[in-house]
Amino acid sequence: MEYNDIRTLLGKYWACESTEEEEEALRVFYAGHEGALPADLQEAAPLFRYFHDCSDVPDMPELFTDRPAPWDEPVTIVRPIWQNWMKYAAAVLVAGGLLYSADSFRDKQADELAFRDTYSDPKLAYEQTQRALQLLSKNLNRGKTQMEKIGYFSEATEKVQGKN
Amino acid sequence: MTSSAFQSLILPYRQKLYCFAYRLLGNEEDAKDVVQDAFIRVWNNREKMPELQSLEAWCMRITRNLALDRLKSRKYRATDDLDRAGELPAAHHTPLQHAEKSDVMRRVHGAIARLPEKFRTVLQLRDMDGLSYQEIADTLEIGLPEVKINLHRARKQVREQLQNLQVYGIQ
Numbered sequence: 001m002e003y004n005d006i007r008t009l010l011g012k013y014w015a016c017e018s019t020e021e022e023e024e025a026l027r028v029f030y031a032g033h034e035g036a037l038p039a040d041l042q043e044a045a046p047l048f049r050y051f052h053d054c055s056d057v058p059d060m061p062e063l064f065t066d067r068p069a070p071w072d073e074p075v076t077i078v079r080p081i082w083q084n085w086m087k088y089a090a091a092v093l094v095a096g097g098l099l100y101s102a103d104s105f106r107d108k109q110a111d112e113l114a115f116r117d118t119y120s121d122p123k124l125a126y127e128q129t130q131r132a133l134q135l136l137s138k139n140l141n142r143g144k145t146q147m148e149k150i151g152y153f154s155e156a157t158e159k160v161q162g163k164n
Numbered sequence: 165m166t167s168s169a170f171q172s173l174i175l176p177y178r179q180k181l182y183c184f185a186y187r188l189l190g191n192e193e194d195a196k197d198v199v200q201d202a203f204i205r206v207w208n209n210r211e212k213m214p215e216l217q218s219l220e221a222w223c224m225r226i227t228r229n230l231a232l233d234r235l236k237s238r239k240y241r242a243t244d245d246l247d248r249a250g251e252l253p254a255a256h257h258t259p260l261q262h263a264e265k266s267d268v269m270r271r272v273h274g275a276i277a278r279l280p281e282k283f284r285t286v287l288q289l290r291d292m293d294g295l296s297y298q299e300i301a302d303t304l305e306i307g308l309p310e311v312k313i314n315l316h317r318a319r320k321q322v323r324e325q326l327q328n329l330q331v332y333g334i335q
Contacts, residue, residue: 014323016316020294041324050272054292057183061196063203070207071167 003038010044027052165209173213174206183256187288191267198234202227205275221302228285228303234320242313268329283318290315 012018018026030048037045063069119125123131165173181202186195205226216222254318276284289295289303297325 014319016312016319020296023291024294043323046268046272046329047326048320049270052293053269054187057186058192060182061192062181063178063196063200070204074266141179 004039005039010041013044165213170207170210173219174203174223177223178203180185180220181223184224184289184293185227185231187292188228189234194234195231198227198230201230204228218299218302221306222228222301223306224289224303232281245332271329272322275322279318280320280324283314283321283327286314287322 006026006029009018009022013023013026026044027048030045031052033045117125119128176197179255181199182195185198186192187203189195200221206223213219215221215321230232274288279287289300290297295303295313297308297315300315301308304311308315
C-alpha cells in the first residue's frame with residue numbers, strides 16, 4: 001500500500017471516520033512493514049503494532065472444570081396435579097385390588113372353617129351327630145303338635161263363623 | 165430457555181468474551197473466572213433473553229461489569245500488568261531490537277492503561293476486539309454519539325502520548 005494511502009487512512013483513523021476494514025488495513029500494514037518509515041507515519045506505528053500483538057490472546061481454557069455448568073444440571077419440572085392423573089388412578093386401582101384380594105381371602109378362610117372336622121374320633125362324631133339330629137327331631141315334633149292344636153282351633157273358628 | 169438452546173446461542177461467544185476479559189484483566193485465570201461467572205449470570209437471567217435485542221452485547225456487558233468488579237475488588241492498578249507487554253513475541257529481532265520493542269510496547273500499554281476507564285474500554289472494544297460502533301453502544305449501553313466522542317478522545321490522548329515518545333526519541 002502506498003504511503004499516501006496510509007496517510008489518508010491515518011487521518012480518518014484519528015478523526016474516528018475510518019471503517020473497520022480500513023483500520024484492519026492499517027494494522028496489517030504496520031504489522032508487516034519492515035524497515036524505516038517516513039517520519040509522519042512513525043507516530044502511529046507503535047500503536048498499531050501493539051494492537052496487532054494484542055490479538056495474540058492465550059488459548060481459551062476449558063470452562064467449568066472445577067464445578068458443574070448450571071445448564072447441565074437436571075431441571076425439575078413441576079406439573080399441576082391434574083396432569084399426573086394416571087399415577088393417582090393407578091394407585092387407586094392397586095388399593096382397590098388389594099382390598100378385594102383381602103376380602104376374598106377372608107371369605108375363603110370362613111368357607112374352609114365350615115368344612116373343617118371338629119372331632120378326630122369318627123365314632124364320637126357319629127354319636128354327637130345322632131344326638132344333635134334327635135334333638136332337632138324332638139323339637140320339630142313338639143312344634144308339629146303345637147301346630148296341630150292351632151289347626152283344630154282354626155277349624156273350630158271357621159265353623160262358628162259358618163264358613164263351611 | 166432450554167439447556168440446549170442456551171448452549172447453541174450463548175456458548176459460541178465464549179472465545180470473544182474470554183479475549184475481552186483477558187484484555188481488561190491481563191490475567192488468564194481471572195479472565196476464565198469472569199467468563200464462567202458471566203455465563204452463570206446469563207443462565208440465571210435467561211428469562212430476560214427473549215426481550216433482548218443483542219445477546220452478544222448483553223453477554224459482553226455482563227462480562228465487562230464482572231471484570232471491572234474484579235479489578236476494583238482486587239485493587240488492581242493500571243500499571244500492575246505492564247510486564248505483560250514485555251512477553252510479546254520476539255521473532256526476527258536482535259536482543260537490542262527486542263528490548264527496544266518491548267520498551268515501546270510497554271509504553272504504549274501504559275499510555276492506554278492510563279486512559280480513563282470509559283475511554284479505555286471503547287478503545288479496546290474498537291481497536292482490539294474489532295466491534296462496530298453500534299455493537300460498542302449496545303455493549304456499554306450508551307448512544308452512538310457518545311461512543312464516537314469517547315473513542316475520539318481516547319485516540320487523541322494516546323496520540324499525544326505517542327508524540328511525546330517520539331519527541332524524546334524513544335522510538
